[in-house]
Amino acid sequence: MIAELLRSQPEIALFVSLALGYFIGSFRLGPIQLGGVCGTLIVALVLGQTGARISPDLKNIAFALFIFALGFTGGPQFFANVGRGWRYGLLSVIEIVSVLVLVMLAVSLMHLDAGTAAGLLAGAATESAVIGTASEAITRLGLNDAETTRLQANIVTAYSVSYLFGLITIVLFCSQIAPLLLRINLRAEAERVWRELGGGDALDEGQRLAAPALVGRAFRIGPAAGSTVSAFEQQYGNNLTFEQIERAGLLMAADPQAKLEAGDLALVVGRRAALVAAAPHIGEEVTGGDFNVVMGERVDVVLTRRDLHGLTIAQVREQASRTEGRGVYIAAVNRLDARIPALPGTVLNRGDVLTIVGAKDDVARGVKRLGYELVPTQKTDFVYLGLGVLIGMALGRLSGTIGGVSLALGTGGGCLLSGLLFGWIRSRHPLVGSLPSAAAQILKDFGLATFIAAVGLSAGPDAIKLVREYGLALPIVGILMVIVPGLLSLWVGHALLKLNAPMLLGAIAGQQCSTPAISALVGVTGNSTPVIGYTITYALSNILLPLMGPVVVGLAGKFG
Template identity: 35%
Template sequence: MLTVVVDILRSHPEIALFLTLALGYLIGKVRLGGHALGLVTGALFAGLLMGQLAIEVSNELKIIFLLLFLFANGYGAGPQFFRALRQDGFGPLVLTLVVCFSGLLMVWLTSRLMGLSTGYTAGLLSGALTQSSAMGTASEAIMALPLPEQERLALVNQIPIADAVCYLFGFWGEVIFVAAVLPKLLGIDLEKEAKALDAKLGIKEETSVRSAYSVQAARGVLIETDRFRTVADLEAEAAAAGQRLTVLRVRHGDHIIDATPSTALKIGDVVALAGRRSWIVDFTSKIGREEDDAVLLDIPFDSANIIITNAAIEKETLGEIAATRDYTRGIFITRLRRGEQDIPISLKTRLQQGDGISLVGNSASLAKAADDLGYWERPSILTNMFTLGVGIVVGCLIGLPALYIGGVKLALSTSVGTLLAGLFLGWLHSKRPWMVGNIPEPTRLFLINFGLAGFVAITGLHAGPGFIAGLKDVGIPLFIAGIFCTCVPPTIGMLFGKYILRMNPVLLLGAVSGAQTMTAAMVAVQERAKSQAPVIGFTVPYALGNIILTTFGSIIVLLVS
């Protein structure tokens, strides 16, 4: 029976590939220390396991998976990447460069000291620095070396072996090191520092990543006091107590009207009061009592996801925007995303170009908000295949030109070219959304997960036959070397950020996590700090680190080959 199954898998590698992805998903669910392995790591181990059956899968298919991942990854990171280069100044960019290049230096020194082959060195880099996409750029760079094909294939198959050896500590070791060890090296009380930063930024613990403007409820309130002459008076009293409440409609006897700041109020009026539920309950007890008025509260609301393109809006806080725009009375923020991360929202939060802000409110106010802030991105499940296809084609063409120096081929490669094309188109979409066809967020995330998981699964299948021998050859020494390559870069980044850049320690830990593209480390810092603030320091270095570490796959091959 086993022989029949093996024969089927060997004769139909497409079945073997999808079985590998399925097993990788299950392996990725395994949790150690509160964090799961993840789909990509699971796919690599599943590929190495299935690879023991000597299943042959097309190398071209592996490249297709990689290109899909790189383009989608670049498309998502583009807005933050170019903004960091242009506007975010010295700090985030230089800190990311320090962390990334110290990692590259550690890998290069380790390779020289241990006499590692090019393949094992590339795997050390991708595993210790937890950047699986670097396996793709390294593989393409190795295949361009002036070596016999069998030797090049052998080196490429060494990459996932070294990556598997180093990735486990690279992942969990860094989570523990950044969240638990670095705060002690900084000599700080992380929770105390986070509370002080939250107070400075106006972030309240109970809001988490939800908006200070979010509509938790809309309730009818019967006014039983004569101290409010107008709607503006009522809203001002709530604001003085730190509660942003908005009167949407007013019932005067049998008549219902839409409210404006100048709308008159008197005892016996019923107002449709919108805002956070706890605020409404508290404020209602001061001015009257709740009234169940279904007709008054039958208010049509729409929703919108707006891409921020107005550069001038970055100069104002959300509180300033709310105070100076009439349309803000009719809308409420439900979510703010920067790149792939939710950003905590307060009156002091500032929007950035490329941010995605989700709003609810009446259609007229939403339309005005879109005109002022940027571009109303209408919900769509359709992916613009022209953008995806032409983007990858142009990226591959960018990577084809090459120089030959000393017999070594120097080129961007199709993988790096595709990454650059994705960066540019993603940035252009954030600036001029109508010029570049949209790739919906769910589609982009699918391409990232499916593309990278498919690539590493096939990489594992190719390397599987030699995995055991390679593990015996370099297993323990490489694992120890990986510990140093994982821990040294964030330490250097922490010292540089503290003594040179003078960064807030909470934001610094988030930035170090981002520079090594470790979302799990940032989440661990948030948990220990009991604050969402570290994500503010995380987003820009994460976008930069993803791009830089991916290209390091090519660079390390050139350095050691």
């Protein structure tokens, strides 16, 4: 009865897969969490035994929207990190090359078919998008329908088996095994790096939220009397600002050339560490004073200035004139979907979203200096979105032969490249192509989950056959495809590139596109320094790995 219902109304199977899949994926065992995509695939494989099938057209549309949104959101960071972030980018190259070599070894030794090989790559690298690009590549091999369906089923089965073991391995490798191999106390090392970047007391993330980096305090001028406002601010690297002064009952703006007088009430704002250090030299901290709220403006701005790319926050402040930089503070830095520490030593990239705080006029001046304001909007430019997907589909029709291996971008690869281009254009010309981050996230989440559910339902009947055929071989290969690239990157990053351990381990988590691994690392280190390395390799691997799907299919077809 249930099987007949699911076969006659496959949309029920789709939404049951999504609901149950995300419910199962929400459970956490320590730092290990399957996630909604893997959970959806597992449920879809089970329901696929009933014979429920989703229309291939829906599957293709869902994947095209997902892969375009993936490229669109990652475009600015991808181009920002190509070239200038070469030290971290080298780790993504190590990941790509080593997993391809390992997959081809597995193909030769175990006689794997193209579908199983691509599924191993997708699962071990925890990159679900490979399923789509590889599935489409298989449809271009000119096989009969039954063989095409079997190979596509093998992709998702091999993915589901190797994903779980790859996920556990990368989490344990980054947070536990690698620090032992480096013979370091990871938490102590992260605290040292935090201080090197200009951070104050090494607080953990919860304490840091309770003690914000930007604060405002009122003082009665004492030891600072006789000094000009500008001279005093420069003593502390312009990391604090006198915003207002109350003198003889009159409230006035703090002119940089004004001389502080004993008994003045002054409102001083700035970075907490600078204000704590300066407080004894200003005077007694007081309550009261008829000050206006001056730190109320909080604006997100996209960094677009080419000359500021690759500079630290401290260098950006030093480069700005006194008029441009005074009273403007960077409170947060968001790169891709991750927040990195906004410390003086933090390096900024074009495409970063900076949260700046200060008085209204100061913030407006800061926006002009840095880029353009990211105005909150719920409106999507469907002309831009539709044009981007259409161009992606056109690019997907490009194909060629390299070394006897036939390669084609396909809709997935084409839409990924189109998304990269359109996202980069949007970052340079913000008046066109609105795709709010929430809308882009919906396209990515729902598009990928729908695609995964569709391929899982169609793969259900063949899944058990593949597991019986290879048994433990697939999990073992999946583990090796995490350990080998991880060890290579650890050695190269530590011995040759001399990367700081927290950033290096974050970069290794990023080259595997593993969000659980970076979450575990942040928990172990107590601060967000690993995220700095993670965002660079994640941006690169998240684009490069899906493009490897057709490559693996082509190579496996030739050498398998």
